[in-house]
Structure formats: C-alpha cells, structure tokens
Amino acid sequence: MSIRISKKRENADGYMTGGGKIGFGISAASMTATWIWASSMYASATSGYTYGISGPIHYGLWGALMILLIYPFGRRIRKVAPRAHTIAEVMFARHGRSSQLLLAGSNVLGSLISLTSNLIAGGALVAMLSPFSFTQGIVTIAAGVLLYTLWSGFRASVLTDFAQVLAMLGAVVVIVPTVFFAAGGPELFTIGAENLTPQQGDFFSSEAFFHQGAPYIAAVLAYAIGNQTIAQRLFAVREDLIKKTFVTATIGYGATVIGVGMLGVMALYAGLEPMGGDVNNLVPQMAATYLPPALICLFFIMIIGSLSSTADADMTALASITMADIYGQNIAGKQRANPRTMLLVGRLTMLGATTAALCFATMQFSILDLLVFVGAMWGALVFPVIASFYWNRVTNVAFSVAVVAALAAFLPVRFSWVDLNGGLGIVSDVLATIGIGVVLGLMAFGFFGRRVAFVVGAVSVVASAPFAIGFLHDYPVLSGSLVAYAVSTIVCVGLTMLNKDRRFDFDLIKERTGNFDEPQDDATPPPPAGTDGVPAFSGAPEGSN
DSSP: OHHHHOOSSOOHHHHHHGGGOBOHHHHHHHHHHHHSOHHHHHHHHHHHHHHOTHHHHHHHHHHHHHHHTHHHHHHHHHHHOTTOSOHHHHHHHHTOHHHHHHHHHHHHHHHHHHHHHHHHHHHHHHHHHSSSOHHHHHHHHHHHHHHHHTTTTHHHHHHHHHHHHHHHHHHHHHHHHHHHHHTTTTHHHHHGGGGSOTTTTOTTOHHHIIIIIHHHHHHHHHHHHHOHHHHHHHHHBOGGGHHHHHHHHHHHHHHHHHHHHHHHHHHHHHTOOOGGGOGGGHHHHHHHHHOOHHHHHHHHHHHHHHHHHHHHHHHHHHHHIIIIIIIIIIISOTTTOOHHHHHHHHHHHHHHHHHHHHHHHTTOOOHHHHHHHHHHHHHHHHHHHHHHHHOTTOOHHHHHHHHHHHHHHHHHHHTTOSOOSSHHHHHHHHHHHHHHHHHHHHHHHHHHOHHHHHHHHHHHHHHHHHHHTTTGGGOHHHHHHHHHHHHHHHHHHHHHHTOOSOOOOTHHHHHHSOOSSSOOTTSOOOOOBOTTSSBOSTTOOTTOO
C-alpha cells in the first residue's frame, strides 16, 4: 500500500494532514485503528485482571467517550482554523510562541510515551509467542512501522489504518469468544469466583472506580483536546464529516477494547499468574494458553495491526509538530518555510523518535501507568485550550501561566512529593472538587452550551464536596488530574478577567495558518513579516516578537 500511494515528490501538507480532504470511510477507520492500539488492549486487560469485570468497562467506555467529545469542539476548531496542521500551530496564531511550545512540548512527550508503550506491547507479544527476545521484537516492529511510514507520512498512516482496522475487528470477533469457551465457558465464572476479592467481584466496585474509572473520566477530555494524533485526523477529515467520523469511531473503539479487556477478567477467574509477574504479558499469555496455532497467528495479526496503526500515528504526529511548529513557525517562519526542507525535517524526526522510543521501551514501564500519566499531564492544558477557541479575552499570559501553574500543582500531588494528611490534603481535596465541576462542566459545554455547562459544573461541585473533601487525597492519580484541571481553570479565568480591553479577532487565525506548499490565494495577502516570521499587522500574537 505504501509503494502504491507514494509519490516521487511528496507534498508537505499531504505529509502532515492529507490535504484536509479525507473522506468518511478512511477517516473513521483511521480514527478507530489509531485508538484501538496494542497498549489500549493490554491496559484494558490489565484493568480487568486488577479490578474485575468493571475494569474493562471503565477503561473502554470512558475511552470511547473521549473520541465522542472531539466532534463538538472539533467543529469549532476547524471553523476558526480550517487549514491548520497542529493545535499548537493554532495556539501560535491565537497567542504566541510560549503557548505553542507548551502544547507542542507536551505532545512530543505524549507521543514518545505512546510510541514506547506500543513497542513494549509488541515486544511482550514477540517474546511470548516466538523464539525471539523482547529486544529483538521491539527493534523489528519499530523498523517495520518506520519503513512504511517514513516516505509518505500521514497519507501512508491513514490508508494502512483502513486495512489494519478490518483485520483487528475481524480477529476480535473470533478470538475473544474462542478464549472464553476454551477457558471453561460460563462455568469459569462460577468455579473461578473464589479467585476474586470482594471488590473484584463487585460490578460497582469503588476501588475500580476511584483507581481506574474516575482518573480515566478526568483524562478523556485531556486526550480529546491535547493529543496531536487526534488533532491530525480532525484537520484531515472533510469538515462536513467530522461528527459522523467520530461517532462511528466511538462505537468501534468501545466495543473492541471492552471485548479484549475481558481476556484480563478471564485470566483473573482462571487464576492465571502473569508470566514473570509482568501484567503486560497477560494478553499474549492468554492467547498462548487457550488458542490453537492458527488462531494464535490471527491474534498476532490483531496485535501487530493495532500497535502499528498507533505507532505510525505517533510518528506522523511528531513529524507534523517539528515540521509546522518548530521549523515552519519558529525557525524559518510561515512565509519563508521551504516545503522540501519540511519533508526532510519530518523524516528525520521519525528516525529520531523511533530511536528514542526503543531506548525507553527497554525499561519496560507499566503501560497502564504510562497512559494515565499522559492523560493527567494533558489535563493542565484542557481549559486554556478550549477557552482560547471560544473566549476572545484569553491572553498569552493567561494561557501560559495557567498551564505552568497546573503542572506545578499536579506533579507533587500525583507522585506524593508532599504529605497530604494535614492542611495540604484539605487544600488538595478542595481543588480536586473544583476540578470535578470543571471536567463535567466542560463536557456539558461541548454538547449543550455555556448556560448548561455552568449549571452542571456548579451542581457537581456542591454535590461532591461533602464526600470528596477529606477523602480524595487518598487517590493521588485521580487527585493529581483533578487538581490540574482546577488550577489551570482558576488561574486562566483570573488572569483573563484582568484583561478588560483587548479582544481577539478569530478571523486572524485563518490568515496565520494554512498550507505551506501553495500560495494562499483565498486569503488576504500578509503584510511584511516581523522579526520571527509572524505577520507584523495589528493584533499579532502576544509575545510573538
């Protein structure tokens, strides 16, 4: 497929977003395949093994909600920036360099973690089901994905996604029921019930909710708004197909990931111990234990397809950030960027990112911990990013200070660097309670508008305060994420309210973003460039010079 679609002279804009004209079938398949990744399958199974039957439900249902939340905000983003390539590029046009680099930097870290976790999943699979070692597995998989993605970039990623999602969905339909009946069928849940703790056997487990469900609910907005692999597909699909694409991907992702997560539940009921004590081995171990050789091959295809579809998305996301944000805006400047140089920068980025991910993958982190950490980290960006697309008073200072302050509050709470048993614990709980209102309010805002959002946010804070204050700091993963939401919102709103005079014209974003390969004939000719390549007209991004 890569050879068939490749061109002698690739196009920089096509390399990043496919020209923004991709149709429904390819877009929906690509979005589905990108998020049904090997790490999500492994993490869902880990959740099932750790928390019982409610674990995969919490993982898959809230992950699916993340995809669904994209379309209401996505339509607004595409309206103000129809030809952008990255969200960070839009933040440069909206605010300036510091906001752009905060968003771009978080995505570089997030995509590297995502790429690393996919290689870990693939390496575990190869080590379990073949004569090759973990290291040989990650090197081979990384080289294979790089080989077909390097030349054509995003175009190669989305077109191969279509084939990969068909293979994955077909394999899931066959493999999960086969493992279920091979492991004992319905009797497994009767005989194996003694292997469960009371919390694991409870469908409404509070342990599963506070350790898995609630942190993931808090993370879904962060993934939807902050993740460049999603933004790339948002900018690639035809604007009139955004809703249909993401609703379809929501259903496909939820059903598949919950289904695969049930492998972890079956392992729990069967009393299976993860090989080497590593929960990353659960999924391939279940396949090796209960599947015949022919279906093991099908399972292998499913996992390789799922990790490849996300690994190539991470590579192209990283390439687009270095092409559009680092070289295109900050080194050459929008008006002087050379598309041929941009392609070289993108390809070198893929090589460098693959090398870095291979080094990190040898450390074999827990995939579930990596995913929750990334989602919480992006939580610091959610409110400032969303507000920047709707509220014309948000300034560069408000955006940047809010994100930095939220990260500064998140890290000590998340990693228990401070003792939260005293007064600091109460402060943390109060902020986390406000964070609950922010998360639910933003979700309501996306679908129902500002008035409903204020009501939902206020009611959520009042209703949860009696239960949350004095309690939430015992769950650092959840508290850290909610504190990040609260601090970023409070600081951003506070600093924005101080700005009583300046109003941003959102039409300027269309002028400041667009294609690199061809002249923007439909846009107003830009005036002479400033010192860093930003058009030097009135209302230029704050802090851009």
